[in-house]
Amino acid sequence: MAGYREIAADLREAIAAGEYAPGAQIPTEHALAERYGVSRETVRRALAELRAAGVLESARAAGTRVAAPPVRLALARYAAVADPARTRANLGPWETACADQGIDGSVEVVSVEEAIPAPPGVAARLALPAGASMVLRRRRHLMDGRVVQLHESWMPRDLVAGTALAGQGKVVGGVYAALAAAGMRPATASEELSARPAALAEQSDLGLAAVGWVLELWRTTRDVTGRPLEALQVVSDARRVTYVYDDLPIRGER
Structure with a gap:
C-alpha cells in the first residue's frame, strides 16, 4: 500500500x-x-x-x-523595456514577461511615500548616508489575479522629486522607462538573489502556508557614471517565479 x-x-x-x-x-x-x-x-x-x-x-x-508553471524572468527583462519607442511601451518588465508567456500579469501600486529616511542597508546600496531622504514605491505583481511578488523601490528624493516616480499613480512602462524620461538613463544593474522563510506579513500578502518560502532579490541600478539610481527589493513566492540568467560571460582560461 x-x-x-x-x-x-x-x-x-x-x-x-x-x-x-x-x-x-x-x-x-x-x-x-x-x-x-x-x-x-x-x-x-x-x-x-x-x-x-x-x-x-x-x-x-x-x-x-x-497549477500554471512559474513565470520565467530573464536577466535581460530590464534591457528589453528600456527603449521608450518599443512595441508594448505601456508594459513594464513583469507585464512584458507575463505577456510573452501567455500569462495574465498585472501590477498594482500599494503606496508611494516621499521624504522617507533611508534604512542603513538601503543607504549602503545607494552610497548614501543612513537617513537620506528617499522616495519609496511599494507595488504588488499579480499572476492570473494572484499576488506573487512584493516590490519596494527606493530612489533618492533629489533625483526623482517632481517626476512620475514620485507620483501616486502607476508608472506606465516601468521604473526604467520613467528614469529615462527624466533624463537618468539606467546603464547597469547588480542583483543578489537568496531564499528564506517568509515573514508573517509576506505570508499573508502572498497567500503562503505557515512555513512558506520566498525568493528575495535585491537589485541596484546605476547610470553611466556609476551613480546609484534605485535599490529594489523583490520578494517572490518561490513556487511562482523562476529567475533565468542566460548567456552570462565566462572568463577564458589564462
Missing part, C-alpha cells in the same frame, strides 16, 4: 510527464483512493503536499487542478 509521499511523488511525475496539463483537473479523492488502494485521508495528505509545493491548486467549483 502506497503512503502519501509516494502518491505525491507519483502524481508529480505524471504532471511533469504531461499526463495532466496546466489547468487540468486531476482525479477526485475517491478515484485516487481506489487507484492507490488507500484511504481518502491518505490522498488528502498527498494533495496537500502538492498544493504546498505549488504543483496543484484548488479552485471553487473546479476541484483540484494543475
Whole structure:
C-alpha cells in the first residue's frame, strides 16, 4: 500500500510527464483512493503536499487542478523595456514577461511615500548616508489575479522629486522607462538573489502556508557614471517565479 509521499511523488511525475496539463483537473479523492488502494485521508495528505509545493491548486467549483508553471524572468527583462519607442511601451518588465508567456500579469501600486529616511542597508546600496531622504514605491505583481511578488523601490528624493516616480499613480512602462524620461538613463544593474522563510506579513500578502518560502532579490541600478539610481527589493513566492540568467560571460582560461 502506497503512503502519501509516494502518491505525491507519483502524481508529480505524471504532471511533469504531461499526463495532466496546466489547468487540468486531476482525479477526485475517491478515484485516487481506489487507484492507490488507500484511504481518502491518505490522498488528502498527498494533495496537500502538492498544493504546498505549488504543483496543484484548488479552485471553487473546479476541484483540484494543475497549477500554471512559474513565470520565467530573464536577466535581460530590464534591457528589453528600456527603449521608450518599443512595441508594448505601456508594459513594464513583469507585464512584458507575463505577456510573452501567455500569462495574465498585472501590477498594482500599494503606496508611494516621499521624504522617507533611508534604512542603513538601503543607504549602503545607494552610497548614501543612513537617513537620506528617499522616495519609496511599494507595488504588488499579480499572476492570473494572484499576488506573487512584493516590490519596494527606493530612489533618492533629489533625483526623482517632481517626476512620475514620485507620483501616486502607476508608472506606465516601468521604473526604467520613467528614469529615462527624466533624463537618468539606467546603464547597469547588480542583483543578489537568496531564499528564506517568509515573514508573517509576506505570508499573508502572498497567500503562503505557515512555513512558506520566498525568493528575495535585491537589485541596484546605476547610470553611466556609476551613480546609484534605485535599490529594489523583490520578494517572490518561490513556487511562482523562476529567475533565468542566460548567456552570462565566462572568463577564458589564462
